[in-house]
Amino acid sequence: MRRGDFDYFLPDELIAQRPPVRRGTSRLLHLPPEGGVVDLSFQDFPALLRPDDVLILNDTRVVPARLRGTKPTGGQVEILLERVLDGSRILAQVHASNPLRIGVPLALPGGVQAHYLGRQGELFEMELTLAANESPLAYFERHGTLPLPPYIERTADAQDAARYQTVFARTPGAVAAPTAGLHFDTAMLERCRERGASIAYVTLHVGAGTFQPVRVEALAEHRMHAERVSVNAETCEAIARARSRGGRVLAVGTTVVRSLEAAASASSQTAPSAPGEPARLAPFHGDTRLFITPGFRFQVVDALLTNFHLPQSTLLMLVCAFGGHAAVMQAYRHAVQRRYRFFSYGDAMFLERMTNQTASGLSFADPT
Known part of the structure; x- marks a missing residue:
């Protein structure tokens, strides 16, 4: 079919x-x-x-899987967590006005940085500079927002x-x-x-x-x-x-x-x-x-x-x-x-x- x-x-x-x-x-x-x-x-x-x-x-x-970050140039980036890998590495969808560059960190809420490591198909592999005792899921729970499906045309509320x-x-x-x-x-x-x-x-x-x-x-x-x-x-x-x-x-x-x-x-x-x-x-x-x-x-x-x-x-x-x-x-x-x-x-x-x-x-x- x-x-x-x-x-x-x-x-x-x-x-x-x-x-x-x-x-x-x-x-x-x-x-x-x-x-x-x-x-x-x-x-x-x-x-x-x-x-x-x-x-x-x-x-x-x-999980509240959506985060907004900032490039060193001031450009805005949206990160949507797809899954946690090991340690502090994640796979995510990333939306930015210009492509990400390896080695150029993104500033995230709470003083955390995200380092772009490479692609896995349409997804971006990234490493977060988290505290030693914090997992990526715990970080997103504290700083992320709920991602509603794309066909719901409003932001998430209480x-x-x-x-x-x-x-x-x-x-x-x-x-x-x-x-x-x-x-x-x-x-x-x-x-x-x-x-x-x-x-x-x-x-x-x-x-x-x-x-x-x-x-x-x-x-x-x-x-x-x-x-x-x-x-x-x-x-x-x-x-x-x-x-x-x-x-x-x-x-x-x-x-x-x-x-x-x-x-x-x-x-x-x-x-x-x-x-x-x-x-x-x-x-x-x-x-x-x-x-x-x-x-x-x-x-x-x-x-x-x-x-x-x-x-x-x-x-x-x-x-x-x-x-x-x-x-x-x-x-x-x-x-x-x-x-x-x-x-x-x-x-x-x-x-x-x-x-x-x-x-x-x-x-x-x-x-x-």
Whole structure:
């Protein structure tokens, strides 16, 4: 398939610029496996769960990743943290009127300097002159500002500090929120448990690359940005228990899909199963560049809660791979007609995996 196959018309006024007044009051578009669409409220979400399902959430925490610096000439530079490397080195997006020069330091808040070391693709590798006991994440927490997505046409305010963060965020490192999780408050999580579902977590630190457009027409030529993933043994065991009882694996967000499917792929490569036997899901900690497009064989996730995504984006391609290209694109047209709210602060969609991909291909025995 090609990039243009994932385009759709979206009026600007449907791009949500602010969150709903209260968490959990968004709309929910359900795509049943038998076809069609059903307009719901997010408060209906627990009714879509089954006893023994396991709900997987991304517990990454958004850091205030945007800083402004100054060149020795007085020129202004904006730094957007992408990820922390080792020691005091970082990868960042940098916006400046003129190119940076190696060896010329940038002055940052708090008396810190940033030294440009070189490029890694579109990202800039930089070293910060931090105090001996300070990490780059701690420095950004003290001096950075919250980076809202580029389609939100305003600066972040006090409301965003709370609302552009999930209530279960606990592991700092993301520069963008796992937005499907923004719909949940503690009461909704408890309702899911009362329904009989268990809850487990992965960590995928969302990078600013999630907003980068696909610049090639042929999808096979696109190189996915890398993101750090952690799927621990406890989550693998929770999935094993759900599977053994006939429950489903429900991913809250595309980041969870990428995390679990990357772990499954790594499991298959490092511990090949015997002929005729399914692979095993094991803990995974590392980087992934997994690019999921139609034709991908899902091994773990059975159902997906997600927001509406940008036209021609890798996230929309993943959702189309999961729910079927024709069905998902028709659902997007329905959402536009019914004036759903789109993107990070917008409404949600719940869909189950295409019926011709029901076999998981994995056994979920004790991953140890």
